[in-house]
Amino acid sequence: ATKIPFRLNQNQALLTFEDEEVVQRLTKKGKHTVNLDNTTIDVRAVPVPLDMGVRFELHVTVSGRKINVSDIPELPIPEDWMRDKLELNFYRTQQGGGGEIENVTYDNERRTAVITFLTPGASNNFGGSPKYPFFADGRCYRLSVSSHADLQLKKCQPYWGVSKKTILLKGIQEVEEDEESIQDMIEIHFQKPSNGGGEIEKIKYVSKGAAYVCFEE
Structure with a gap:
């Protein structure tokens, strides 16, 4: 299931009901007066907007x-010479090499390269050793070799909307009661059918700071 985060700010509450019709009824009315022991507060019930995302x-x-090559040494030679040296080195070396090479893409700034062989499966020859010898300038360097992966994004679909079974209560005024007591009194109020409410599955009230709640689509 897709998890969609929602930020619940100070003096706000989320109420999740069993019945979608209760949510429609409460948000349509908008303003609600809730009794909190010796005082009453006015709150607004609004739909819960879920942020847009991409699935x-x-x-x-x-x-x-193809193979990825990194840790290529910095040598005082032109880029095309470096490409030639890489091609010769991976064409046939003491470890066997990968065979005839179709293309070498070299990034001078990052000191990396992508070697493309002509024969399918040639890159499998390099799976056993992450370090590969590279002979240049009279020295033997050790290059890092790894598999090359092609990434493709498919079935991109944007999503957005509102929660069908949850309402957001805004404007809950600060009172002397503790957070748990206020949450209980809010729950009692919105469970009563006479107040337009119904059976509540979950409730979360934040009196200070903020909290993140995840909705599952």
């Missing part, structure tokens, strides 16, 4: 022809 599927495909 999507992420498809990850590990390439059989």
